Amino acid sequence: MTYSKSVQALFQPFTTGKLTLPNRIVMAPMTRQFSPEGVPGPDVAAYYRRRAENGVGLIVTEGTIIDHPDSSNQPNVPHFYGEAALSGWMNVVANVHEAGGRIIPQIWHMGARGQVGAYTVEDIAVIVQAFAQAATEAKRLGFDGIELHGAHQYLIDQFFWEKTNPRTDRYGGDMVKRTRFAVEVIEACRRAVGPDFPIVLRFSQWKSTDYKAKLVATPTELDQFLEPLAAAGVDMFHCSTRRFWEPEFEGSELNLAGWVKKLTGIPTITVGSVGLETEVMSFFTEGKGSNITKIDGLLEKLERGEFDLVAIGRAILADPAWAGKIRDGRLDELLPFTIEAVKTLY
Numbered sequence: 001m002t003y004s005k006s007v008q009a010l011f012q013p014f015t016t017g018k019l020t021l022p023n024r025i026v027m028a029p030m031t032r033q034f035s036p037e038g039v040p041g042p043d044v045a046a047y048y049r050r051r052a053e054n055g056v057g058l059i060v061t062e063g064t065i066i067d068h069p070d071s072s073n074q075p076n077v078p079h080f081y082g083e084a085a086l087s088g089w090m091n092v093v094a095n096v097h098e099a100g101g102r103i104i105p106q107i108w109h110m111g112a113r114g115q116v117g118a119y120t121v122e123d124i125a126v127i128v129q130a131f132a133q134a135a136t137e138a139k140r141l142g143f144d145g146i147e148l149h150g151a152h153q154y155l156i157d158q159f160f161w162e163k164t165n166p167r168t169d170r171y172g173g174d175m176v177k178r179t180r181f182a183v184e185v186i187e188a189c190r191r192a193v194g195p196d197f198p199i200v201l202r203f204s205q206w207k208s209t210d211y212k213a214k215l216v217a218t219p220t221e222l223d224q225f226l227e228p229l230a231a232a233g234v235d236m237f238h239c240s241t242r243r244f245w246e247p248e249f250e251g252s253e254l255n256l257a258g259w260v261k262k263l264t265g266i267p268t269i270t271v272g273s274v275g276l277e278t279e280v281m282s283f284f285t286e287g288k289g290s291n292i293t294k295i296d297g298l299l300e301k302l303e304r305g306e307f308d309l310v311a312i313g314r315a316i317l318a319d320p321a322w323a324g325k326i327r328d329g330r331l332d333e334l335l336p337f338t339i340e341a342v343k344t345l346y
Contacts, residue, residue, distance in 0.1 A: 038079030052101025063108035145198030
């Protein structure tokens with residue numbers, strides 16, 4: 001197996017603000033339920049270190065939940081609060097940094113049980129503060145930034161999406177008002193960490209219950225949606241799509257990350273079945289396998305500067321050495337993704 005294009009575009013350094021990366025490869029956040037009672041152990045540290053040792057430029061951790069009663073219903077998803085969990089994350093950071101890597105935690109609230117209209121204004125203020133406290137801890141522990149999970153029908157996204165946000169106060173009523181909760185979270189995190197600590201926001205059009213969902217239908221709407229988020233202090237947008245190669249709007253070949261960068265001028269991360277023959281959900285919904293495939297189209301978009309970084313999920317889950325093998329041209333050694341990769345922590 002060969003690529004018709006050089007992979008050099010993936011291995012150019014990247015700098016934004018205080019964050020400098022050796023290449024453009026990001027390990028995408030992937031939920032790993034291997035932290036008993038929310039505490040990441042030495043095996044979690046070794047799991048992330050393995051990717052750093054093999055050349056991943058930036059690691060975004062699995063979702064880590066904030067200190068709020070509604071934030072999770074899964075006992076083995078890691079916490080980002082409490083002495084034991086934070087000590088575990090400090091060990092993760094130390095291991096990744098020793099291996100020469102960079103790492104940011106994905107800060108997560110899984111969502112309201114029902115619609116976000118059930119939260120009072122006072123409830124919202126408590127949740128915003130919990131996000132800010134997590135950001136404070138991330139900086140204290142030595143992380144290289146944070147990512148706020150605002151995608152896939154979790155809490156921040158529930159406020160974005162009309163179907164789950166019927167509010168008519170300042171947190172709802174139209175598309176821009178539905179960004180208000182996210183704006184307050186971003187602003188609170190920015191106050192907590194200062195001006196130089198990177199804040200990434202992940203968002204998506206598609207939802208776990210509706211793959212064809214669209215927060216916005218046109219570039220103009222996307223611009224209106226992004227403006228308050230950018231103004232609040234986002235340093236980078238992580239644009240989640242199921243298939244990175246699909247254009248976001250008719251009349252342009254730009255994908256979601258391409259449009260976001262064009263409209264805001266802010267760096268973007270693209271993601272969505274990179275290095276695989278099937279998109280992200282087909283493996284689980286249709287039982288399709290996921291072998292390695294060509295990424296020439298991705299390299300062309302990256303060379304054109306349509307986006308800045310490329311997040312890889314399942315390919316790096318299956319093969320910790322994916323980045324190094326791509327860099328060194330050892331394509332025949334790449335390991336395909338199988339269901340066993342989900343069941344193990346390696």
